Amino acid sequence: MKKIIFVISIMLSVAAMANPNAYDKTTDHKKIGWMDKGMEQVKAKLKDPESAQFSGVYFHRGADGVPMTCGKVNAKNSFGGYSGSERFFSAGKPHLTFLESQVDGFPGLWSKFCQ
Structure with missing residues (x-):
């Protein structure tokens, strides 16, 4: 019995880490769809999109x-190692998707669109 519980707990842990849909607690399908679109745009900006690990992803109506879609992403860099989580936000289009490491003045933009 202990072995079964251990195996189940390992499976749940792995499933939680592999879940790219690290959303807030919303059940609104429109918001979830918007967050999916934002995460896809973030992946398109990464060197290794398949390695993307999202956390703290949430929907927010920013300025105006x-x-x-706001949150954090961790992905592999050119050397094949994870570079650490960084914030991102996306309005669902490539030219409206921003990663913290790729944009000067990111903190001000984050405040405007994600807080």
């Missing part, structure tokens, strides 16, 4: 009511 613009819908945004």
